[in-house]
Amino acid sequence: MTTESRHEDTLPRSSRVTAVVLPVVLLVVIGAACALRLPAAAATAVPPGRAGPVRCELSAYVSDLYDIDPAKGRFSARLWLWTICPDKSADPLPKISYANADDPNPSEPNIIEQDGHVLDQVRVQSSFRQEWDVRNFPFDRHRIEIVLTAPQDTNHFRFAVNNADAQVNPEIRPEGWRVTGFRLVSATKHYTTTYGDHSLKDGSTYDRVRIRIDLERSSPTIFWKLTIPLYLAVLIAVSTFLISSRREELETTARLDGVYNRLGVLGGGLFVVVLNMQQANDVITSPSGLTLIDWLHLATLAFLLLAVAATVLAWSWTSRGGSPTRAEHVGHRGAWLGLAAYVVVCGTLVLLAARG
Structure with missing residues (x-):
């Protein structure tokens, strides 16, 4: 009875020891595993650098x-x-x-x-x-x-x-x-x-x-080199309208020769303007739109084309019986008005460009 009693008492005590030791062993194993991994983690960690860039x-x-x-x-x-x-x-x-x-x-x-x-x-x-x-x-x-x-x-x-x-x-x-x-x-x-x-x-x-x-x-020299041919073409065109015949009536052949001469001068002016415009494009080019030089060339072309149209209309009118003297008088006045309008247009374009 005594021996059996002692044996029955030891079993519960062993279970209690196991219950206490087992968690401790598990903690030791986990701690050892963590200790083995820490050096590797420390080796791969990036040291902190400067604050910000x-x-x-x-x-x-x-x-x-x-x-x-x-x-x-x-x-x-x-x-x-x-x-x-x-x-x-x-x-x-x-x-x-x-x-x-x-x-x-x-x-x-x-x-x-x-x-x-x-x-x-x-x-x-x-x-x-x-x-x-x-x-x-x-x-x-x-x-x-x-x-x-x-x-x-x-x-x-x-x-x-x-x-x-x-x-x-x-x-x-x-x-x-x-x-x-x-x-x-x-x-x-x-x-x-x-x-x-x-x-x-x-x-x-x-x-x-x-x-x-x-x-x-710093210098407008190039500007004057590119625009002086335009102004000369306009002045020469105007001069062809201001030359007076000094006669009330001219023969048809003589008047026709005068028309041909004027058209020849105006055609030469148009050729000069177009050629000068091509040369200007080699010096001044803008991918964003027309330049001041382009607008001045276009204004000159428009003036010369209007002069050609006026010459043809005047000849057509006189050939149908209109007065050559009256046509000449209208041509004089139209030339001066056209020159004034050309100066105003070109001056306005230059002022707008200067103000930026």
Whole structure:
């Protein structure tokens, strides 16, 4: 009885021990597994970097500006760029993109470490693409740009422009142009693609700096070269109407010769205007509409065509019995009125272009 009683007492005690030890063993096993995984997790974890994107100060000095050609949509420039970054790895100049450059030729970088920052200087020379609006030539004003794009998206890199140190060479004298302004402007460019970076959503955005140079024409010489033939054609056309026959009546043959001569002069004027218009298009072209030069040519063509029409109508009227003297008088008055209207139209076009 005693032995059986002791045996019955030990079974419940063993169960209680098992109930206590088993959870402890499980905790130890789980803890060991976690301990084995921690080093791997620590090895793959990315150490925290800087708060926000890296920022580098950028400035520029335009030393030369040349080969300004609106007809080809190009200009050329030579400039210095420099950046001040917290460290060399953040320097954007080696990988910066010149968005509108044809074939940029940067010099070797000049890197200087100072005051805990890295200064990088580089000289760049290239021709640059530019859209031009020459509709108001020779009163057109332009803002040309050199566009720089950061090598990394805005999540990792941003420019900080320094206009206080940015300058343009005051000795720059582009042929036919005058520099009227200079400024660096911050901007961004959004692309719908992520360029393979799956961490980005809805495309990618890159920081940009626009180096803006304001220009205006310094000489109207080309304008006068292109328009003087128009004015001469109009004056010669007017003179053919002002020549008096000094006779009350002329024979039909003589009057017909006069008509032929006038039509020959007017036809020559039309040929000169059309030829001059083609030459002007080689110098001044605008994809955005008609230029002031185009409007002046069209006004001159309209004047000469009206003169041709007036000559034909006058001949038709006199050939049906109308008075040649009266036709000549009307022709004189019409020539003066036509010249006055031509001057008013051309003057208005020039004033509108000058006001921009």
